[in-house]
Amino acid sequence: MDLLIRNAKIVGQGGLKNIAIEAGRITKIGKITKRARKTIDAGGMLVSSAFIDPHIHLDKVLIAEDLRPNVSGTLMEAIELIWERKRRYTVADVKRRAGEVISMAALNGTTRMRTHVDVDTIGGLMPLKGLLATRKEFKELMDLQIVAFPQEGIVRDPGTDELMRKAMELGADLVGGMPHHERSHEEAKHHIDVAFNIAREFDANIDMHVDETDDPNSRSLEYLAEKTIAEGYQGRVTAGHTCALAAYPDDYAREVIRKVKLAEINMITNPVTNLVIQGRGDRQPIRRGITRVKELLAAGVNVTFGQDCVDDAFYPFGRADMLEVALITAHAAQLTTPAEIEILFKMMTTNAARTLGVLDDYGIAVGKRADMIILDAESPKDAIRRQVNRQYVIKDGRVIAESTSLRKLSKN
Ligand SMILES: [Zn+2]
Secondary structure (H helix, E strand, O other): OOEEEEEEEEOOOOOOEEEEEEOOEEEEEOOOOOOOOEEEEOOOOEEEEOEEEEEEOOOOOOOHHHOOOOOOOOHHHHHHHHHHHHHOOOHHHHHHHHHHHHHHHHHOOEEEEEEEEEOEOOOEOHHHHHHHHHHHHOOOOOEEEEEEEOOOOOOOOOOHHHHHHHHHHHOOOEEOOOHHHOOOHHHHHHHHHHHHHHHHHHOOOEEEEEOOOOOOOOOHHHHHHHHHHHOOOOOOEEEEEOOHHHHOOHHHHHHHHHHHHHOOOEEEEOHHHHHHHOOOOOOOOOOOOOOOHHHHHHOOOOEEEOOEOOOOOOOOOOOOOHHHHHHHHHHHHOOOOHHHHHHHHHHOOHHHHHHHOOHHHOOOOOOOEOOEEEEOOOOHHHHHHHOOOEEEEEEOOEEEEEOOOOOOOOOO
């Protein structure tokens, strides 16, 4: 046995258990008498499956200091501010910044991420090349899925569709999209059609930025759901942000959610960014700018949340810490009852595993890949409330990070 964790309080299970790990897998849970190469006594601390961040932009992280400030605070100004910096990306530059955030995320208990990467005629394939190099160098810390993301649009940035095909050939895993960034609803629909064509050519799944605006006239999500069903792509499509869903009239929103459920679209909300980017034109009340999280959950849709941005033109903070993102999401979406907090915790674990398509090999059960965190907490709520220390982070059965926290009051 390679690793034995004693006295673990496993999330969702009663009592204290022992967990045996061999060759990267969980081989036994319960009474264990065999000796292991390494033993950790969890001492009753909470043991959770490792966190998953299903939506981040690792090519853009940690560039805020190189840009002039985003004065309007809007999405459009943020996109334009990055243009000049994007032209100066190099593989080493992307790898240095993305690697720093991956290291932070690993220390914070995340072992899987899905990152978008800009594919457009400004940066070409340089951001992707940087992230492919990053994925290789940091593979012991992080499993990385890469989405080829047409940040500048497909119709309004001619040549992007061919770049996206090249990105898929080079090693991107999923086809991205940004339909609401096109000039009209017709062009947004065409954008979605092109993305599906590319996805079909590479038998790839799709993960799009959809309706990231508080404009109720931005209605790409409904078409995405219809197209998903028409193409037989149910369960293979993810929609991120979908802020406009919150701005729709209730009856139209209900109809769109029904179609999203039928299309088995995975939904990702990103309150960290959207709380500060959306609603900028509002006086009072200022809208929250996040999608209808509770209504989607109530409809049985798979919902998760992501960090999205770390210190870029969109958002100046961020620590690649899913406990922090969970806390912000709880506030933004008003997930505060015991049952809602339980769902909140699932959103960054099992729900996110479903979104990434790794649920079959995820969780604390015999036979599953050994990715877990020992949290200095009594319960999921306690972990989120106190933003507790991640004592040990384990990936593929190996301890990849350890943290200790010493805090004490001085007595006079
Ligand atoms: Zn995003």
